[in-house]
Amino acid sequence: MNDLPIVVIGAGPQGLAAAAHLRERGLTPLVLEQGHAPAAAVAEWGHVRLFSAWPELIDAASVRLLEATGWTAPTTGYPTGAQWIERYLAPLAAALGDRIRYDALVTGVSRQGRDRLVDADRANTPFTVHVVDAAGREERLLARAVIDASGTWRTPNPAGADGLPALGERAHAALISHQVPDRTHPDPYAGKHTVLIGAGDSAFNAISELTRIASAHPGTTITWAIRRVVSETTFGGGADDQLPERGALGIRARQAVESAHVDLVTGFRTARIDTDADGRALVTGEGGRVLPAADSVVVLTGFRPDLSFLGEVRLDLDPTLEAPRNIAAEIDPNIHSCGSVQATGAADLAQPEPDLYLVGMKSYGRAPTFLALTGYEQVRSVVAAIAGDHEAAARVELVLPDTGVCGGAGVYDEPDGVGGGCCAPVGQEVLSIGAGPRG
Numbered sequence: 001m002n003d004l005p006i007v008v009i010g011a012g013p014q015g016l017a018a019a020a021h022l023r024e025r026g027l028t029p030l031v032l033e034q035g036h037a038p039a040a041a042v043a044e045w046g047h048v049r050l051f052s053a054w055p056e057l058i059d060a061a062s063v064r065l066l067e068a069t070g071w072t073a074p075t076t077g078y079p080t081g082a083q084w085i086e087r088y089l090a091p092l093a094a095a096l097g098d099r100i101r102y103d104a105l106v107t108g109v110s111r112q113g114r115d116r117l118v119d120a121d122r123a124n125t126p127f128t129v130h131v132v133d134a135a136g137r138e139e140r141l142l143a144r145a146v147i148d149a150s151g152t153w154r155t156p157n158p159a160g161a162d163g164l165p166a167l168g169e170r171a172h173a174a175l176i177s178h179q180v181p182d183r184t185h186p187d188p189y190a191g192k193h194t195v196l197i198g199a200g201d202s203a204f205n206a207i208s209e210l211t212r213i214a215s216a217h218p219g220t221t222i223t224w225a226i227r228r229v230v231s232e233t234t235f236g237g238g239a240d241d242q243l244p245e246r247g248a249l250g251i252r253a254r255q256a257v258e259s260a261h262v263d264l265v266t267g268f269r270t271a272r273i274d275t276d277a278d279g280r281a282l283v284t285g286e287g288g289r290v291l292p293a294a295d296s297v298v299v300l301t302g303f304r305p306d307l308s309f310l311g312e313v314r315l316d317l318d319p320t321l322e323a324p325r326n327i328a329a330e331i332d333p334n335i336h337s338c339g340s341v342q343a344t345g346a347a348d349l350a351q352p353e354p355d356l357y358l359v360g361m362k363s364y365g366r367a368p369t370f371l372a373l374t375g376y377e378q379v380r381s382v383v384a385a386i387a388g389d390h391e392a393a394a395r396v397e398l399v400l401p402d403t404g405v406c407g408g409a410g411v412y413d414e415p416d417g418v419g420g421g422c423c424a425p426v427g428q429e430v431l432s433i434g435a436g437p438r439g
């Protein structure tokens with residue numbers, strides 16, 4: 001077993017950090033990445049500026065590895081996803097060299113010769129990891145331990161308010177995007193009508209981008225449909241957020257709503273998506289309200305983990321969040337509207353399957369509050385546990401910033417605004433809503 005590599009699934013920020021920690025401890029990582037290059041998921045949202053500053057986006061063991069190559073850490077400013085890759089993640093991947101395999105899609109994880117049912121000697125039996133390359137060739141690798149850092153980017157939540165794709169959502173997928181619009185490529189939205197669905201940080205980003213496009217391109221209109229009514233917490237923690245740029249996302253979104261380009265529709269729960277005679281999207285809510293016909297629909301309703309390739313290993317996940325059970329209570333937005341969550345380490349992430357860990361964005365399941373900082377602390381602790389350094393694994397080396405959102409950021413409100421959250425009652429607020437699109 002000790003001669004086998006530790007397989008890390010995904011060469012995103014967290015998988016690369018895990019590999020750096022493993023290498024530092026003299027263990028052999030093998031990172032399997034489905035994309036052609038490092039951080040393939042971040043690359044897809046490379047135009048988005050992060051709300052975390054550089055020091056919050058860099059892992060300590062990775063810095064130690066990189067500094068040995070003459071690299072210097074960026075210290076100030078807020079990179080875009082593309083800059084995160086260019087200045088940190090790509091050099092880190094280069095430093096890890098052949099410890100990363102690209103075009104390697106993990107399709108299954110199990111124990112050699114044992115399906116999920118078999119108890120005998122699992123802990124001393126290698127993992128088998130099934131991989132498919134870009135040409136469709138299958139391969140089976142053996143591993144001593146598996147760290148799943150595969151993120152959630154490729155499994156976005158649907159528009160449908162009941163968590164299933166809305167009727168017609170699959171059929172009209174060509175009209176739907178799960179990307180924050182890019183104001184430097186305004187074509188899909190300029191002079192057109194867009195429906196935006198969702199209300200988290202990405203939706204805040206999207207409404208700001210769309211409003212900027214609207215300011216520069218007459219005739220651009222936006223309908224923003226959110227599930228909740230407007231309350232004190234709708235636009236995040238604002239100036240109370242300990243991450244100022246995260247707070248600013250919500251402040252800018254509120255300003256966008258007050259502009260003339262946006263029609264905010266509250267209490268809207270998407271039920272179906274059809275098209276009109278011109279091929280434009282008609283989004284219908286529960287109760288039958290139909291939004292004005294749209295040239296495109298931007299759906300930013302969060303993410304969920306892909307558990308399909310973990311069917312033959314033993315997991316203990318929270319039934320609500322699909323996150324490791326021990327951390328779910330810390331991060332459940334139904335309970336933890338009050339912002340900060342505790343850092344989570346190996347003990348919280350451990351599964352009934354020995355030496356298997358879910359880390360990074362994936363470890364938060366459906367919870368929306370994951371930060372790269374949390375993940376770096378997770379991989380430090382998990383790698384220490386795999387290395388047998390239980391003292392280091394148990395240590396917590398991070399205090400997470402508070403979101404400043406307190407007073408009911410639960411995931412569901414009754415139409416009158418009651419419900420959700422754990423703290424003070426939700427305050428109501430009237431916003432002046434700009435003139436919206438017609439027809």
Ligand SMILES: Cc1cc2nc3c(=O)[nH]c(=O)nc-3n(C[C@H](O)[C@H](O)[C@H](O)COP(=O)(O)OP(=O)(O)OC[C@H]3O[C@@H](n4cnc5c(N)ncnc54)[C@H](O)[C@@H]3O)c2cc1C
Nearest residue numbers: 010012013014034040050051052106150151360361371372
């Ligand atoms: C638009 C946006 C903005 C964000 N802004 C911030 C921010 O400001 N601050 C912050 O802290 N966090 C931010 N986040 C959260 C951010 O996603 C994480 O910090 C970080 O990208 C998560 O890293 P990860 O490695 O866990 O997952 P990912 O970045 O998703 O990386 C997972 C990798 O695994 C690969 N993969 C997936 N499935 C497989 C498979 N089956 N086989 C092989 N490879 C696979 C993917 O291709 C990908 O490269 C943001 C997220 C988004 C979407």
